[in-house]
Amino acid sequence: MMKNIAIVGAGLSGASAARVLRDEGYDGRLWILGEETHRPYDRPSLSKSVLSGADEMPPELAEPTWYDDNQVELVSGTKVSAFDLRGRKLELASGWSIDVDGVLLATGARARRLDVPGSQLDGVHYLRTMDDSLAMRTSLKPGMSVVIVGGGLIGCEVASTARKLGAEVTILETADELLLRVMGPMVGAGCRGLLEAMGVRVLLGAKAASFLGTSRVEAVMTQANERVSADLVLVSIGAEPDVTLAAAAGLACERGIVVDGAGLTSVSGVFAAGDAAAWPLRGGGRRSFETYLNAQAQSATAARAMLGCVAREPQVPLSWTEIAGRRMQMIGDLAGPGTVVVRGDPSAGSHTVFRIDGDRVAAAVSVDAARDFVAARRLVEMAAMVSADALRDVNTDLRGLTRATRGA
Structure with missing residues (x-):
């Protein structure tokens, strides 16, 4: 029986796993270690209600008193710099170390970066954290020109929010339709129609070649040499599972931390869940899912497996979004x-x-x-x-x- 469990990552997967562990009767020592200074919060709101200002801050995933009431040691603003698998020890950047006999890696994903000339200019944003959303909200003004590089879920959600706030919005999408990976061409075309009806300009088959400006972004130049004015740019071209800690420790990684259907990694006692985990697909293969609902399901499965209740559950992609005032729910791969x-x-x-x-x-x-x-x-x-x-x-x-x- 595990007596000391550390959860690395204070997002949805980490917070959900901690709750399941306590609900299932685990009474040993339990840590949640998070790099952000905030308590675990709801990320889907970042592109919607938080960005629009309808919510000052994103909802927290648990009442502030829950952690103390359930003897969960939440350590915020700290980075786990190394994981000694043999010695079962987590080393923190602060110099502190934790001895553990069970670890759940819920390190999430990082926004994929776009390396083109001008990508370091002020006004070029990525959206992954609360601080990212608040920084964009501060800059977003009615009448300004917003260019969104990438027509996936987050890009389309932000386009909808920014347009409602009165911004002039252009989406640059390299594919021949929006949302192809998650919704397929038919629904993607329908979403494009909804956004265009709102006044969003959509350029398909358009790739950002550079960002123009002196100290701050002023325009985006496409590979077709079209200049698109931009007071603010959001780069939203997908995410990459954060496997830095896992790979350095020697865990098997391929499109995420390789796990079985119960979240177990290549090393006994070490589990992974959420965006960082390459979870088995029901139809074969494995990958990271990057969805709220899959992260919840995986963290619950992995937490129970840590307590000896092993039920291997291959996953089917499951998600939802709101674009142009329409609620869309998705399961499986429509494409x-x-x-x-x-x-x-x-x-x-x-x-x-x-x-x-x-x-x-x-x-x-x-x-x-x-x-x-x-x-x-x-x-x-x-x-x-x-x-x-x-x-x-x-x-x-x-x-x-x-x-x-x-x-x-």
Whole structure:
């Protein structure tokens, strides 16, 4: 039985794991070690309510008293500089060390950097932390020109927020559609239409070649030699799992810290979860997921495994977002092989898009269709065999399909 557990990382995965450990009866010593000076907080709000000013600060993931009440030693503003696997010791940059017999690495991910001329100019931002969001909020003014490099989830969320604040917004996306990786071309095109209706300018197949300006950014130059005025730039071109500590310690890493379906790394007693972990996919392979819901699920699974309750759970990508006032919920990879089926009328708003692969439901995205998504999620998780006609027919009871599949 582990008596000393340290969680490295004070984001969602770290805070969730600590809560599960205590809820499951772990009564040993428990640390959460975080590099930021803030208590664990909600990151999805950074591109929305915090950036807009609707929330002064992001919601905390636990009441401030929870840590003391549950004897969780939260150490903020500290970096773990080394991990001695053999001696089971964490070395902190402050010079302090912690002896442990169990470690959960929840080190998250870092924003992928864009190395082009002018990338160090003032006014070029990345969005990963509370401080990043607050810095952008201070600079963001009505009427200013905002260029967002990257048309993924965060880029589109920030475009929506900035436009609502009165900024002139341009998205530069290298692919031939927005949100391809998470939503596929059909839903991505729909999101582009929503953003363009708000007044966001979207340039597809456009790559940032340089940032222009003297001390502060004034424009972005594309590889096609188009000059796009910019008072503020957000670079949002994805994230990279933070494996620095794990790799230096000698843990296996490939597109993240390699773990099994219970979060166990290549070394006994050492686990990983969240954006830093390369978790097994249900359909084979492994990768980091970078989603709120997957991070919660992984941290709970890993925490229970640390206590001896091992239930290996390969993951399916699961996420949600709000863009241009529409709520979108996603499960699986809509851009994969197979047939795309649309349920409902996209032009009317609420609809769900399914991907069927080999007659089985492999992915779904719902737009303003939360009730349908509950059933769609179950159909994907069950890899249910359902006909395209049944999914397409709005009179089909999706919940009935899940019950029929479960009983088959």
